[in-house]
Amino acid sequence: MFTYQTTDRKEARRFRIAQFNGRSATARCADGAITGRVRSIVESGSGDRPAWIITIIPDEPKATAPATRPAPRVYLATEDYL
Structure with missing residues (x-):
């Protein structure tokens, strides 16, 4: 747990709204x-x-997901595609 003290009314209100929602x-x-x-x-x-x-x-850090993008295509005969 983390304890934080503030004297700013707007900031306290923002935290109250976050707690309520x-x-x-x-x-x-x-x-x-x-x-x-x-x-x-x-x-x-x-x-x-x-x-x-x-x-x-505090929230636990999210685990990074492995890359789900497909590997780039490799063309062996590149002169055919130019």
Whole structure:
């Protein structure tokens, strides 16, 4: 689990909407970006400005599928096709 804190109302709203709709959300920070499902959003009103603590469960990376494209055709008598 990844815990993220923000003071931006728009960002908190975006995470709430993602949680409500069951979509993945991306949290960007100095270390990089974490993409996953939003588990909880808790408002922390202990300071001057309201802050939200967001808990994200990261998605597992998708396995890359092998190439399904056919191999290119090789013509032995190329002068016939020119």
